[in-house]
Amino acid sequence: MSETHSDAKSQKEDNSQEVELVEGTVEICKEDLNREHSKEEPDGHNTPEEPIGKEASVVSDGHQGLDELEFHWSLEEDLEIQQWSDGSSYKGQMAMNLKRGFGEFKWADGETYVGEFYKDHHHGQGIYTWPDGSKFTGSFYLSRKEGYGTMTFTDGRKYQGLYKADVRFGPGVESYSDGCQDVGIWMGHHLFRLCTLLPGSVAMSSFPDFCPHINQNVGNTEYNSPELPIGQTEDPFDFRYKILLQEDSFTLPEKIYSYSLDTDHLPITRSQHREFDSHFYRDSNKQEESRDYTFDRINGARDMKDIYLHVNKYRKNPEYFDWKMCSIMMNEREKFGPKGPREGSAERLIELSGLGDLETVSTILRHDLAHVDVSDQSGQTALHAATVNGHNNIINLLLDNGADVNKINDEGLSALSLCLMLLYSTKSFWLIVAEQNLPENKEEKNYFGLDSVENESCSAVNEKVMEKSSEISGESLQTSVSNKTGASEEADDAIDPHRNKNLRSTMELLLLRGADPNVSSIPMNALFIAIKAADINTVQLLLECGARTDVRLKTKHGSLTPLHIAAALPVAEGIRITEVLLHVASDPNAGAEDDDYVCDHDRGETRGVILGFSMKGGFESGLPLYNYFDKTPGVPEEGGRTPLHVACEREDNYKFARETISLLLAHNAKVNTLWSGHSPLSLAIASGNDLAVKELLANGADPNLALSRGVGSALCTAVNIAYEKKRTLAARIALVDRLIKAGANILMPIIIENGKRTVLGTATDYAYFKYFQDKRIAHTPYHALLPEERDTFNARKQLLEHLGKLTREAALAKELEWTKDGTAREANAKENVKATAGEGSVPPTRTFFKYCYHCGRSIGVKLTPCLRCYSVYTCSKQCKKRSWDEIHKDECQQLTGKLSGKMSAIGRASIKMHSAKGRKNSPAKHLHAEESSGHEAYGDRMPSTSENYSYN
Numbered sequence: 001m002s003e004t005h006s007d008a009k010s011q012k013e014d015n016s017q018e019v020e021l022v023e024g025t026v027e028i029c030k031e032d033l034n035r036e037h038s039k040e041e042p043d044g045h046n047t048p049e050e051p052i053g054k055e056a057s058v059v060s061d062g063h064q065g066l067d068e069l070e071f072h073w074s075l076e077e078d079l080e081i082q083q084w085s086d087g088s089s090y091k092g093q094m095a096m097n098l099k100r101g102f103g104e105f106k107w108a109d110g111e112t113y114v115g116e117f118y119k120d121h122h123h124g125q126g127i128y129t130w131p132d133g134s135k136f137t138g139s140f141y142l143s144r145k146e147g148y149g150t151m152t153f154t155d156g157r158k159y160q161g162l163y164k165a166d167v168r169f170g171p172g173v174e175s176y177s178d179g180c181q182d183v184g185i186w187m188g189h190h191l192f193r194l195c196t197l198l199p200g201s202v203a204m205s206s207f208p209d210f211c212p213h214i215n216q217n218v219g220n221t222e223y224n225s226p227e228l229p230i231g232q233t234e235d236p237f238d239f240r241y242k243i244l245l246q247e248d249s250f251t252l253p254e255k256i257y258s259y260s261l262d263t264d265h266l267p268i269t270r271s272q273h274r275e276f277d278s279h280f281y282r283d284s285n286k287q288e289e290s291r292d293y294t295f296d297r298i299n300g301a302r303d304m305k306d307i308y309l310h311v312n313k314y315r316k317n318p319e320y321f322d323w324k325m326c327s328i329m330m331n332e333r334e335k336f337g338p339k340g341p342r343e344g345s346a347e348r349l350i351e352l353s354g355l356g357d358l359e360t361v362s363t364i365l366r367h368d369l370a371h372v373d374v375s376d377q378s379g380q381t382a383l384h385a386a387t388v389n390g391h392n393n394i395i396n397l398l399l400d401n402g403a404d405v406n407k408i409n410d411e412g413l414s415a416l417s418l419c420l421m422l423l424y425s426t427k428s429f430w431l432i433v434a435e436q437n438l439p440e441n442k443e444e445k446n447y448f449g450l451d452s453v454e455n456e457s458c459s460a461v462n463e464k465v466m467e468k469s470s471e472i473s474g475e476s477l478q479t480s481v482s483n484k485t486g487a488s489e490e491a492d493d494a495i496d497p498h499r500n501k502n503l504r505s506t507m508e509l510l511l512l513r514g515a516d517p518n519v520s521s522i523p524m525n526a527l528f529i530a531i532k533a534a535d536i537n538t539v540q541l542l543l544e545c546g547a548r549t550d551v552r553l554k555t556k557h558g559s560l561t562p563l564h565i566a567a568a569l570p571v572a573e574g575i576r577i578t579e580v581l582l583h584v585a586s587d588p589n590a591g592a593e594d595d596d597y598v599c600d601h602d603r604g605e606t607r608g609v610i611l612g613f614s615m616k617g618g619f620e621s622g623l624p625l626y627n628y629f630d631k632t633p634g635v636p637e638e639g640g641r642t643p644l645h646v647a648c649e650r651e652d653n654y655k656f657a658r659e660t661i662s663l664l665l666a667h668n669a670k671v672n673t674l675w676s677g678h679s680p681l682s683l684a685i686a687s688g689n690d691l692a693v694k695e696l697l698a699n700g701a702d703p704n705l706a707l708s709r710g711v712g713s714a715l716c717t718a719v720n721i722a723y724e725k726k727r728t729l730a731a732r733i734a735l736v737d738r739l740i741k742a743g744a745n746i747l748m749p750i751i752i753e754n755g756k757r758t759v760l761g762t763a764t765d766y767a768y769f770k771y772f773q774d775k776r777i778a779h780t781p782y783h784a785l786l787p788e789e790r791d792t793f794n795a796r797k798q799l800l801e802h803l804g805k806l807t808r809e810a811a812l813a814k815e816l817e818w819t820k821d822g823t824a825r826e827a828n829a830k831e832n833v834k835a836t837a838g839e840g841s842v843p844p845t846r847t848f849f850k851y852c853y854h855c856g857r858s859i860g861v862k863l864t865p866c867l868r869c870y871s872v873y874t875c876s877k878q879c880k881k882r883s884w885d886e887i888h889k890d891e892c893q894q895l896t897g898k899l900s901g902k903m904s905a906i907g908r909a910s911i912k913m914h915s916a917k918g919r920k921n922s923p924a925k926h927l928h929a930e931e932s933s934g935h936e937a938y939g940d941r942m943p944s945t946s947e948n949y950s951y952n
Contacts, residue, residue, distance in 0.1 A: 171328035182340035190371035195333035345369035354385030379409030412522035559593035570652035588669040591640030622760025638674040648683040677709025688726025703744035719767035807856030854883035
């Protein structure tokens, strides 16, 4: 029963449900402290718990401490007496031949225990006395000190605090005869955390340029493991042996406690733990099922998480101390006496490590005067202090003596994170497109991604501590922490190349000694810091040391992966970093959590009436378009932004972006997925990167992919006035022609949306829809426009005319194809039936798509047929006159001339087709070529004038 530090190996377990208890410990301490103050007696002591048990009782007058409790039992009860050959004896209550109830056990060497027993174990409250006069008064769990207790030593020392598995574990105070006190949180016989803030503590407030990049995962928590796939609820590692350990019959023989009490080496089953807990926690409201099935996890407390859980577990138990446990948890050191020797040694260890005093630090560790991982109230350890000041010899000494290289402070910063922040604080992080487009509908978070109450309880650092830490760190850090984007020339001149070289060597040393680049996500994961600084050498080093590529930048940054950031870097190093990440199997199709994001250029849509674009008609009027479009538009895959989307929306360096896109495509990046309604191809078009457009088209990008959220198609993006400033008029027309050559169909049905109203049209209709939304250019008299506005008007006019020409050519080409196949227009079906009535066959028909023969518009206008030939339609007098003068005059004369009765449908379509291309050949030549085709001509009855309104 001596106070020694357990040397058993720590075991890792799932604490996902317990983390909530950690975050609430400090807040609960505040509430308990206020509640206990209201219940205090006039003399300042707590009212103790009621006497417990029937046969035995714990008697207290309400004014004495736990070490003064007296145990009594009724003399009228029959007490059993047991004696052993070595001189040991027991006097007390028994049941089923086991010590159970209240009793007194004396060993032959003079040690005694008076208190509660359960199944032969010291279990409950009791007093343990050693021959030298030392005495422990408190609680025991399975013969080990557990919970609050007081240890009195013969040299006058007295320790009061929290125990776990026979050792100090939690808040406690060791008092000395001279009035000095060692105050803090203990682990074993050492202080593990102090209540004071030491000079040199580094806080995030010292690095304002990193604050906007802080990740959501903050506090004393380990890095998050990848979540289970959606729909997967079972543990993939739930092997058979795990199930066996949960069943008592498979774990221990029945009634094994009758011949073995070795709880150190025999497992305790779940049901046994519940049984012991029910006896230990008599009040059912206080009982909390223990998750510690072994007693060898003392050294496994990597940070304060286990201690917080242990404190929270006993938060409702009476303390019987003159001081409050919450005083230590809230770092209220001023309530206690002068600092004792252990507290002083712990402070010197941290301070001298920061100063580089190798000899003194070595002496403290060699004589075991302080815990190697002791920290101040902000969580700063000696390793943190040595790292910040670049003392590599101290770092090696601390790690040789068992320091945790991955220990994090209250802000979640590890030694490696601190080193990286100092290393890159004098460099600029590249502003990338991946972080410029951020969701607007997500709640704004504070720097630490937590609510104010959660932030206090999770990190145990209140505003007072942060302000004090900021002041101290501001004095100790004499280096600039501003990056080049916001720093002055003086700050740039203050950069010390030697210091940066030393910090880099410190970083390499930490990684060599086992620093985990994934353990801290503050201000972001180490891999993100190196990538944003475009440091290829550090990226490679971190990957070699196990840096994970599936980590994410949370919350307002859209859960971006390292590959997202690398694909957006506007420098040549970004290409190399992207290649390195892809070679280590980074997912090129990982989507960010920004499915609901709307691109900036797509937000300013006009709602309501659009002057020049009628809002009449029905959706069905555009259905004939599907006869002109061979491919049935499918539903493309849509989700968050992928690295390919990021690379395609870059506007910084088109050549570098094209090379990054090529790398992603070579590693099977999906080229036809949608984000925010856009495909990678449409984003490349919108960004003005024609090199990327060529690369995507060469690697299978579908130019006819149906885009969502009103984007339309790749052609629609090319003619959208929102992106016209990215290219000259000639470049825009060349882009449209390139898409057409790659297979884009200008007659592809496009759903045009305006509020709740939808219409089915073509890319040409979409271009007019966007054109009329610009009220200044579209609806202002030409003479009232400014010179640059006139240039814009003229450029748009030429592009729209080019689209009208492409629409006409595509429609005529399709109709010519039908005619060669013997398919007739539905409007002339009756004439075809009359002409072939005697032949016993009816030719197939197709619904005719009506559009303006000049401008190409098919919706939002009133279409009128040519009164001479009834074969074409126009939407206005201007279009009618221009189409007649430029195109249709010769066609109409041929169609209505003397030879029209002998002309076949193929001949008419052929004449219109070649006339639309410039009438390079004589119409008479085509007429002669088609006279012997054998097809019947259209009759005298032609389609009547009709209106083609398509809006709901």
